[in-house]
Amino acid sequence: MKIGMLGAGAVAQALARHAIRHGHEVVLSNSRGPASLAPLVKDLGTLAAAAPPAEAATADLVVLAVRWPQIPDAVAGLPSLDKTVVIDATNQFASLPPNPKIADLGDLTGSEYVASLLPGARVVKAFNALHAQFIAPDPRHEAGRQVLFLAGDDADAKNTVRDLTSEFGFAPVDLGTLREGGRLIQLGGPLSALHALKQD
Numbered sequence: 001m002k003i004g005m006l007g008a009g010a011v012a013q014a015l016a017r018h019a020i021r022h023g024h025e026v027v028l029s030n031s032r033g034p035a036s037l038a039p040l041v042k043d044l045g046t047l048a049a050a051a052p053p054a055e056a057a058t059a060d061l062v063v064l065a066v067r068w069p070q071i072p073d074a075v076a077g078l079p080s081l082d083k084t085v086v087i088d089a090t091n092q093f094a095s096l097p098p099n100p101k102i103a104d105l106g107d108l109t110g111s112e113y114v115a116s117l118l119p120g121a122r123v124v125k126a127f128n129a130l131h132a133q134f135i136a137p138d139p140r141h142e143a144g145r146q147v148l149f150l151a152g153d154d155a156d157a158k159n160t161v162r163d164l165t166s167e168f169g170f171a172p173v174d175l176g177t178l179r180e181g182g183r184l185i186q187l188g189g190p191l192s193a194l195h196a197l198k199q200d
């Protein structure tokens with residue numbers, strides 16, 4: 001699979017390393033242009049590349065891993081993502097700790113808001129509830145596999161994300177729709193930042 005990353009920071013890099021370890025191609029992008037990612041691409045090896053966001057978004061599966069206020073810029077000018085599976089790893093921090101502020105989205109969950117910006121995309125919320133230091137390492141621990149909560153409105157898209165993340169070694173747990181499940185794992189939800197291991 002070719003996986004396009006919108007963002008090239010802590011979360012995108014952690015997922016890129018898992019993907020590459022399992023033989024997938026990764027295209028990273030940021031706002032500063034592919035040249036700024038050359039050292040990272042070199043470090044990641046031959047399965048990695050850098051491109052503008054619009055090119056990364058043409059991959060088989062796309063990961064949105066930018067900070068909340070950067071989302072409108074990151075998705076502006078993308079080609080149609082109709083039917084594309086998009087993993088939304090974002091958290092709706094209007095401002096980050098030490099002065100955290102959660103964006104006020106009214107009735108919408110964070111991923112419903114993201115989905116509204118990506119018409120036709122099959123959005124699956126995942127990875128947002130795990131701190132990056134628990135995403136990056138091998139998720140297979142002696143006591144069990146790192147639980148990965150996910151939510152989405154499209155069953156096939158969730159199957160795709162479940163299969164991919166199981167391959168990485170996570171233990172995906174489907175919590176339902178972007179509204180119901182998304183509310184549980186987004187900032188302020190009871191499963192946000194809950195780190196758990198699942199025994200096989």
Ligand SMILES: NC(=O)c1ccc[n+]([C@@H]2O[C@H](COP(=O)([O-])OP(=O)(O)OC[C@H]3O[C@@H](n4cnc5c(N)ncnc54)[C@H](OP(=O)(O)O)[C@@H]3O)[C@@H](O)[C@H]2O)c1
Pocket residue numbers: 006007008009010011012029030031032053064065066067068070073074075089090091092093127128129130131132133
């Ligand atoms: N860190 C965690 O522990 C963690 C865990 C789970 C989820 N999350 C969530 O995941 C998201 C990413 O977090 P992170 O920690 O990976 O952030 P980060 O390290 O700050 O990385 C953000 C990336 O987005 C890029 N970016 C900025 N504007 C962009 C644009 N317009 N188009 C494309 N890329 C752009 C940045 O690169 P340039 O500035 O060079 O453009 C940078 O590579 C956030 O929503 C965060 O809340 C974070």
